[in-house]
Amino acid sequence: MTARAIPNVLTVAGVDPSGGAGVLADVKAISALGAYACAVVAALTAQNTRAVTGVRAVEPDFVGRQIATLFDDVRIDAAKIGMVGEAAVIRAVADGLARRPPAHIVLDPVMVAKSGDALLEKSAVGALREALLPMATVITPNLPEAGVLLGARAAESVKEMYRVAERVRALLPDEPRWVYLKGGHLPGGAALDLLYNGDKMIDLVAPRIETKNTHGTGCTLSAALAALLPQTGDVPEAARRAKAYLTEAIRHADRLSVGTGHGPVHHFYALWKRKEPDALPGEFDRPGAKHR
16 A cells, blocks of 8 residues: 555444444444445344344355455455354455455454344354454454453453453464453443553543443444554554544434434544534535535
């Protein structure tokens, strides 16, 4: 990628028809952060803001064909892997990316939806550990997902969280790799995440925003990281900027009215600005645009 080229960022994930999580959320986050979004669909869901009523994996061979065909034509500077559902699909994704690995791979080990519904087969956890973890530049588990990866209960305190970050990092290769451990499940007035590479442990802290509209926060964070890594070339800087973006997307989430459960965050909070208070729906300006 040339110094001025807009990065092309791939998301490999499932489809959430409500648009709050999965491929649709990833495309929004990548686009909002100045990268060009490409997508490979690895799974389908019947889902809204309240529940997941069905999950169907895409045939592994077709997932592999999507990746191969895309890479035959499009330069991919970073990839984010989200919901992959089944062991066979995980292996197809790993094989496809291994042939022409992007410079940056962010792995979000999606296992459970915000509603509590399972999104990864229990039998696929081993395949995810063996096939995808070694490829990742950054892995972004939340505390329950980290517990599953370690075969242990989820951390229940900040002190335990530091130890979990160390143990998850031990699952990755010795070469430069990072764990971004999300602490949003812990109580308290601050949202603490940890970034750890086996040497440096970095605290990432933001105020906790009181809202029920947090659907797709994990997808959004990992997609933001994938968008920012080619632009910064630095994992800690990309992580800080991704967390800041997500915090503001949550802060503005109540401006949206999507569903009656856990609604989505506002991916375009910085881009959607009305011309005036009584503007008609759809009348938005980009920042800096002049009114006629």
